[in-house]
Amino acid sequence: xxxxxxxxxxxxxxxxxxxxxxxxxxxxxxxxxxxxxxxxxxxxxxxxxxxxxxxxxxxxxxxxxxxxxxxxxxxxxxxxxxxxxxxxxxxxxxxxxxxxxxxxxxxxxxxxxxxxxxxxxxxxxxxxxxxxxxxxxxxxxxxxxxxxxxxxxxxxxxxxxxxxxxxxxxxxxxxxxxxxxxxxxxxxxxxxxxxxxxxxxxxxxxxxxxxxxxxxxxxxxxxxxxxxxxxxxxxxxxxxxxxxxxxxxxxxxxxxxxxxxxxxxxxxxxxxxxxxxxxxxxxxxxxxxxxxxxxxxxxxxxxxxxxxxxxxxxxxxxxxxxxxxxxxxxxxxxxxxxxxxxxxxxxxxxxxxxxxxxxxxxxxxxxxxxxxxxxxxxxxxxxxxxxxxxxxx
Numbered sequence: 038x039x040x041x042x043x044x045x046x047x048x049x050x051x052x053x054x055x056x057x058x059x060x061x062x063x064x065x066x067x068x069x070x071x072x073x074x075x076x077x078x079x080x081x082x083x084x085x086x087x088x089x090x091x092x093x094x095x096x097x098x099x100x101x102x103x104x105x106x107x108x109x110x111x112x113x114x115x116x117x118x119x120x121x122x123x124x125x126x127x128x129x130x131x132x133x134x135x136x137x138x139x140x141x142x143x144x145x146x147x148x149x150x151x152x153x154x155x156x157x158x159x160x161x162x163x164x165x166x167x168x169x170x171x172x173x174x175x176x177x178x179x180x181x182x183x184x185x186x187x188x189x190x191x192x193x194x195x196x197x198x199x200x201x202x203x204x205x206x207x208x209x210x211x212x213x214x215x216x217x218x219x220x221x222x223x224x225x226x227x228x229x230x231x232x233x234x235x236x237x238x239x240x241x242x243x244x245x246x247x248x249x250x251x252x253x254x255x256x257x258x259x260x261x262x263x264x265x266x267x268x269x270x271x272x273x274x275x276x277x278x279x280x281x282x283x284x285x286x287x288x289x290x291x292x293x294x295x296x297x298x299x300x301x302x303x304x305x306x307x308x309x310x311x312x313x314x315x316x317x318x319x320x321x322x323x324x325x326x327x328x329x330x331x332x333x334x335x336x337x338x339x340x341x342x343x344x345x346x347x348x349x350x351x352x353x354x355x356x357x358x359x360x361x362x363x364x365x366x367x368x369x370x371x372x373x374x375x376x377x378x379x380x381x382x383x384x385x386x387x388x389x390x391x392x393x394x395x396x397x398x399x400x401x402x403x404x405x406x407x408x409x410x411x412x413x414x415x416x417x418x419x420x421x422x423x424x425x426x427x428x429x430x
Contacts, residue, residue: 043414046392047213047367047405048241048262055326056319056409074315079308088309091318095271098244098321098330102251128294129257129270130159133236135290137255137278138164138204145169145203145233150188150212151398152238160207169206170197172217188215190359194223199230205254206233211242211364213262214396216403218242218364222252234278241366243271244324245408246334254278260313262366263408265320268313272296324408333408340406340415341365347419353426371401378402381425390418 044051067074070083077084133156134144142164146157148171160166170192175185199206206225211218225231234254241262250256254275261267274296292298298306327333345363348354348370355371358364372378378394381402385393395401406415 040389042386042389042391043410043417044391045404045406045410045414045418047396047403048259049267050262050405050407051409052266052316052320053323053409056316056323059319060316075312077311079305079311084311087315087318091314091321094318094321094325098324099250099273100247100330127155129238129272130156131163132290132294132296133205133207133255133257134160134163135294136296137234137236141165141202141204143167143200143203145199145206147171147192147197147206147208148173148188149191149209149217150215151396152212152214152240153207153209156207156209156238164204167198167200167203169199186357188212188217189357189362191217191219191362194228197223197228199225199228199233201230201233203230203233205236206230207236207238209238210256211239211366213241213367213405214369214398214403216358216364216367216369217362218366220361234275241405241407242364244330244333245337245366247330260317260320262405263320265317266313268310269317274300336412337365337406337408340410340412341368343412343419344368344404344406344415347422351422351426353430354422366407367403367405369395369399369401369403371395375400377429380429384425385418385421388417388421390414390421393418 041054064073064075066072067077067083067087070077072083074084074087079085079088138144144160144164145167146153146160146169148154148157148168150172157166157168172190172192173187176192176196206223206228208219208223222237223235225233225235235252236255236257237253238258239248239256240258243256243258243263245263250273253273255278256271256273258271259267260269260271264271279296279300293307324330324333327336341363345356345368348356348368353373355373356363356369357371358369372381378401382394385391393402393404395403404415404418
């Protein structure tokens with residue numbers, strides 16, 4: 038059998054071998070049904086049982102109170118709704134304003150990188166977008182002596198200017214490309230906007246650490262980084278947001294993307310991505326087998342600490358993100374000369390370390406070390422960092 042490489046891709050990303058083996062074993066016959074999950078009707082008793090278990094496991098691992106329910110976007114509930122939607126998390130950039138924009142059309146965003154920018158640009162097609170804070174440029178009072186790189190920090194909350202009558206405030210909890218992660222959450226009361234719902238994109242760090250989701254009116258993201266394969270998106274909605282904001286989506290919102298319709302039809306307004314939801318279920322069971330979210334949080338912290346320590350100890354490699362905002366999931370770094378990128382990547386691949394190339398928007402290199410990346414993969418990367426530096430420095 039071919040040795041599995043350590044896959045540092047940003048998403049779709051590496052999956053635990055145990056999950057892949059289980060999926061392979063169940064491919065032709067799921068639990069004695071005589072069918073593959075791929076061919077089950079989504080309205081049949083067998084698949085509905087699977088679907089309900091995935092929903093229950095997700096709710097439990099998210100630690101949502103009993104008066105919340107989870108929708109696998111398409112579903113009904115109490116107080117918090119979790120929806121698993123097709124169309125990818127990027128589609129939510131349009132669906133959020135379509136569903137949640139108030140009569141005054143005011144939409145507030147914080148810009149901390151590539152994905153925030155995409156959300157902002159999409160929202161401009163629908164309403165009056167106000168960037169409440171941005172890390173694209175340094176604050177006026179900042180020290181400009183050292184080289185500045187945009188989107189490498191999170192603006193201090195004292196700099197945020199949120200409109201108190203905005204339809205919502207949107208943030209990206211973890212910028213997958215830039216490697217910037219929020220480690221505390223904005224207090225809407227302190228920001229002078231207590232009635233503004235807070236919305237967060239959690240595509241790349243959901244269930245990587247324990248997070249109190251009651252801090253948000255809405256959280257959403259794709260499953261293909263920490264919770265399975267591409268094809269399904271989760272949306273978590275506070276019942277109050279649905280009651281107060283989701284009244285009538287703007288003209289032109291397709292019925293399949295109308296949050297009310299999805300809720301009314303238990304995440305099955307149309308055929309859900311059945312196999313992707315099944316794979317999410319396997320990932321949730323794997324998280325349980327690893328000791329739950331708290332255990333993964335500890336492991337993820339250790340992996341990130343080891344990798345950042347190795348990079349910080351070197352004068353050869355450069356990291357640009359402010360230490361207080363460094364992501365545990367996505368670690369971008371740079372060589373002293375971009376012409377060294379290709380030999381670094383070639384040598385890494387020869388050692389079974391793949392998909393380390395940085396995103397084209399920022400260049401350089403990037404290691405994505407999601408839940409499923411074993412610590413052995415991080416140690417192998419650290420060994421290659423040291424070897425390459427010795428050869429090229």
